[in-house]
Amino acid sequence: MNTAFLQVVQDRKLANELRQVADDFEILDFFKQYGSCCFAMSAMLARILSEKGYAARVQGCYAEIKQNNGVFYIGYKGFVHEQQKEGHAVCIVDEQYLIDFGLGTLRKLYAEDFSHALACEISGVSPVLGNLDLDSGATITWRTDWISPMVSMELEHQLAVVERILIGYYDFQKNRMAYLIKKLFTDKNNSLAQPGLVSRVIAVPQTRRQKQDSELPVLID
Numbered sequence: 001m002n003t004a005f006l007q008v009v010q011d012r013k014l015a016n017e018l019r020q021v022a023d024d025f026e027i028l029d030f031f032k033q034y035g036s037c038c039f040a041m042s043a044m045l046a047r048i049l050s051e052k053g054y055a056a057r058v059q060g061c062y063a064e065i066k067q068n069n070g071v072f073y074i075g076y077k078g079f080v081h082e083q084q085k086e087g088h089a090v091c092i093v094d095e096q097y098l099i100d101f102g103l104g105t106l107r108k109l110y111a112e113d114f115s116h117a118l119a120c121e122i123s124g125v126s127p128v129l130g131n132l133d134l135d136s137g138a139t140i141t142w143r144t145d146w147i148s149p150m151v152s153m154e155l156e157h158q159l160a161v162v163e164r165i166l167i168g169y170y171d172f173q174k175n176r177m178a179y180l181i182k183k184l185f186t187d188k189n190n191s192l193a194q195p196g197l198v199s200r201v202i203a204v205p206q207t208r209r210q211k212q213d214s215e216l217p218v219l220i221d
Helices: 004-008 012-027 030-034 038-051 104-109 150-157 159-174 176-192 195-215
Strands: 056-067 070-074 088-093 097-100 118-121 128-133 139-143
Touching (some): 004 118, 012 030, 012 038, 030 038, 038 056, 038 088, 038 097, 038 159, 150 159, 159 176
Antiparallel strands (some): 056 070, 088 097, 128 139
């Protein structure tokens, strides 16, 4: 995974921890499956970092991307798409950094090559949580002058689902090498299989993912 977004994190230990989590989420397809569920992604990241000894919490907010004279809102009231709910959430670490792992909808509706994750320093100037200049020439700003009441409700609603997803994450941590070897041979065999066979092979493991996906609808962004 491209982890250039971590260049702004001056704490090398934290940057390395975040790089590992991001790489693991990429291997496990979390960004692909849950990247549009910012509440779940932020809750998982906060939980993982807290267990590593960091002061990590979920922060409700919204974001705006400005370029030239245009503005694209993320989770702002009145600016949500079909099947989405108002509000956005990020992970705040040590009250110094903002980490956003919930940018999946931007890849669908704004730019398909948009980063899976972003990080910036906390601005310390309310109501701006942080802002970042993007390679595209746009600027993204996370703000708290409006926070959707859906944030706390969705975090509570998704708690049990997040716990189940994290079981898979922790299992991967214990069996990383075995998982990677299995994935390598599975991918290799799938690439050699006939198209009809491939569809049957991947249909079985998708069942559990589909159950989780149904419990984590596209909520925000």
